[in-house]
Amino acid sequence: MPPKKKNAGGSKGAHALPPPIPEGEILTDNQKKQWKVGNAIGSGGFGLIYLASSDIEKKVTTSTAEYVLKIEPVGNGPLFCEINFYIKAAKKDMVESWKKKRKQYHxxxxIYIASGQHERxxxxxxxMIMQRFSTDLQKLFEKNNKSFKESDCFLIFLQVLDTLEYIHEKGYVHADIKASNxxxxxxDDSKVYLVDYGLATRYLSSSNHKPYKEDKxxxxxGTIEFTSLDAHRGADPSRRGDLEILMYCLIQWLIGKLPWEDKLTDKEYVMRKKNDFMKNIGSSLKRMFAGNSYLDSLVGLVNYIKELEYDESPDYSRCRNYIVSALEEIGEDSNSQLTITMMPRKRGSVGHLSDISKRQRQKSPDQTTSAGTQRGRRVLKKVAVAAKDSSSEREIESDMPQKKPQPKRLNEIKKSAIQTKRTNHKHLHKSLLTDDDEEENDNYDSESSSEEEWEEPAHKKATKKQILTRTSKQKKGDTDKISTSSKKQTVPKKTVKRVQRRSTATQTSPGLKGLKKKMKK
Incomplete structure (x- = not known):
């Protein structure tokens, strides 16, 4: 007994799902080619979907299946419409010819592969036999907290726009564009395909566009959140309706939610909200995309779609230019490959689509540590780094001269140390001179009243060797004077200063140590 055209609730107009086909069943298409059925992998609105293979000698598995089988009872209508579309508009030679003419990579x-009938x-x-695909955009969209990268949204739009231009050229409209399709x-996850042509209809009648006519x-x-205003009013689908639906999809991908998604069960409410949106495009989009550089491009696109007549052929190049401009505003190129990059989350991010399952498989037990423990480790690491940096800064600062306000008692001690340093300079200078020069040196000392470091006159400079010799003799108590030959020698001023500073530092070091002890007390 054939299945009834009712669902479980018995609602009018529903299509019945077919009884399941057992794994290993052999089907023969209209060209007498045989296909072997594998496991069921899903269901559409009107039928079941199975893995399929053209190699009937081997078992059909997920690794060997190159195709999928879409099947439904003969009494259902959507698959019949879809097969009819593929035969008339999606044969391989048709698609390849279009791509070559338009110089399109994708x-x-x-592509239509095969179809037929089966009795069991x-x-x-x-x-119908179809090529096998990966996941759909809706699953990725929901997995990523209902958001896509901006450049991905625009690149997807461009690919779907190319597809719509092709099917419109063939006299069809899709009428059900959405992420799940x-x-x-x-x-190659850079390529997106528009599927499910069960609602695809011809907008032409005898080479003329069907007239606008509302039917309650x-x-x-269609899918209520994306349905065009024409479809809300009961008019047949049109080319401008397809562009309007795609535009709603783009907005949802960019911001995560359409303004009327809060009450999808009320279809009249959804239609009113869409009407308000189209009447106030500028202000509506400004509320959604305030601060975004591509706002003007979106306003231009939506305004153009709104101005299209019901039977007017869209300017696809103009629509494409609006999106290319939006891409340029965010620093992207329209020739870039789509990568389906997932948006960063609050903690961490998900990368390229092909890497998601790989990272999940390679996840080690150490990576399953609780979020609280991981945060604690990150905090401890930051504290350790900060302590190390602080220690390094203290070491550097200890080697640099510090200018800090000193207490009154410390100032007095420093003055005493400076006075001692001057005295040592004076004694050292006198020990380096002959008897004939002592009188001249006394006059020089009496004239020097500044606090600058002492400097020997240019004509009375001694060599470094002579200074070290004299210092050694003084330690032994020797009071012999330096040889008269030293008077005629001249030594560079910098050399004398360097030696004098070293000598002074050696003599005054006990005083500095005492100064440090007093500071500690």
């Missing part, structure tokens, strides 16, 4: 429309246990089925290529029985058709 066109996001699946008294039930008749209609099936956008699939990632299984081998068709009101609000």
């Amino acid at each position: 066109l996001g429309i699946p 246990s008294g039930h008749k089925y209609r099936f 956008l699939l990632i290529d299984i081998d 029985r068709k009101c609000h058709d």
Whole structure:
């Protein structure tokens, strides 16, 4: 007995899901080619989806399956419409010819492979063989807290726009564009494909566009949050309606939520909110994207879509230019490859799509430490680094001269030490002179009243060797005078100063040590 066209609740117009097909079943398409069925991997709105392979001798597994099988009872209509679309608009030679003519690297429309009918246990089925894809954008969107990187949003828009231009050229409109109908290529995650053409319809009738006509029985058709205003009013889908739906998707990808998503069960409310949005595009978008550099580009795009006539052919290049401008505003290139980069989270981030499962598999037990423990370790590490930096700074500062306000008692001690230093300079100078020069030196000392460091006259300078010799003799008590030959020798001023400073430091070191002891007390 054929399945009834009712769901569990018995609502009118619902399509029944077919009884499951056992794994290993062999199906024959209209071209007499055989296909082997694998495990069920999902279900659409009107049918089931299985893994499939053209190699009927081997078991169909996830690693060997190159295709998927979409199947539903013959009494259901959506798959019939979808197969009809693929046969008329998505054959391989059609798609390749378009790409070559437009010089496009990628066109996001699946290629028609095969279709046919199958009978089992008294039930008749209609099936279609499709290329196999990876995950859909909706799952990635929700996994990433309902947000995508801005450049990814714009690049996805451009790929879908290219696909819409192609199917519009073939006389069809999609009418159900959304993230769950956008699939990632299984081998190249830079490619996005628009799938599910069960609601695709022709907008042309005898080479002319269908006239605008509202039908209350068709009101609000499609996915409610993205449905175009034409569909809300019951009019047939149009090319401008496809662009409006894609525009709503873009806004959701950029900000995470559309303004009318708070009450999706009330379809009239959703339609009113969309009307308000389209009447006040500038102010509406400014509230959503305040401070974003690409705001003007979005305003231009939405205004253009709003101004399109129901039967007007869109200027796809103009729409494309608005998005290219938005990409340039954020420093990106429209020729960049889509990478489906996930947005950073509050703690950590998720990177490239192909790395997600790999990192999860390679996660070690040490990485499962609680968040609180990890934060504690980070804090301790920061404290240790800060302490090390502080210690290094103290060592550097200890080697540098410090100018700090000194107490009154310490100032008096310093004055005494300075006076002692002057006296030592004086005795050292006299010990280096001959008897004939002592009188001249006395006159020089009486004239020197400044606190500057003592400096020997240029014509009475001694060599470093002579100074060291005299110092050694003084320690032994020898009072012999330096030889008269030293009078005629001249020594550079810097050398004498350097030796004098070293000698003075040696003689005054006990005083400095005493000064430190007093400071400690």
